[in-house]
Amino acid sequence: MSEKVQRDSALLVHFTLKLEDGSTAESTRANGKPALFRLGDGSLSAGLEQELLGRQAGDRHTFTLAPEEAFGAASPDLIQYFSRRDFIDAGEPEVGTIMLFTGIGGSEMPGVIREVSGDSITVDFNHPLAGQRITFDIEVLEVNPALEAGDANPVS
Structure with missing residues (x-):
């Protein structure tokens, strides 16, 4: 068996x-x-x-x-807003792109670019x-x- x-x-x-x-x-x-x-x-x-x-x-x-x-469940607390200048080294962010971000303590977290509007970039850290x-x-x-x-x- x-x-x-x-x-x-x-x-x-x-x-x-x-x-x-x-x-x-x-x-x-x-x-x-x-x-x-x-x-x-x-x-x-x-x-x-x-x-x-x-x-x-x-x-x-x-x-x-x-x-x-x-x-x-998707949590609104896991949606964060960044300034375009935070992405200077990463290049131009595009909606839908998954990027790795360094969290507190040095751990890496994937985030999905949800919106790029002027100087504001919205990143969603919820699981996709x-x-x-x-x-x-x-x-x-x-x-x-x-x-x-x-x-x-x-x-x-």
Whole structure:
């Protein structure tokens, strides 16, 4: 009998994430490189982990999560305004561009340029899929795989 996914399992999976309009937001199938998840490490939402529990290699599962269960609700507190002079070294910012910003303590955070208006630049630090209902199509390839470094791409 195959090993079942438990609260601390590592999983090698293929997945496709679709938005409500049916468009694909992300897919590991497109590049043929499965993702490696570890349940319980904080990288996956509780709702997503719950859907994976009890699955085993070969299972394919499609489900939809509300924003709060997937990538969270969009927070207006994570929208920040910058001056154009803050971007002198980065070049001309364009709407839709994802840029890395250095946060307090030196950690890097991705932000999406949402608006460029005169001297003001609006940057959204919410996860790009925050506030969206997401349909997940996940195929479990292996549970607790024995992988060598570089065999899979971790999901961010």
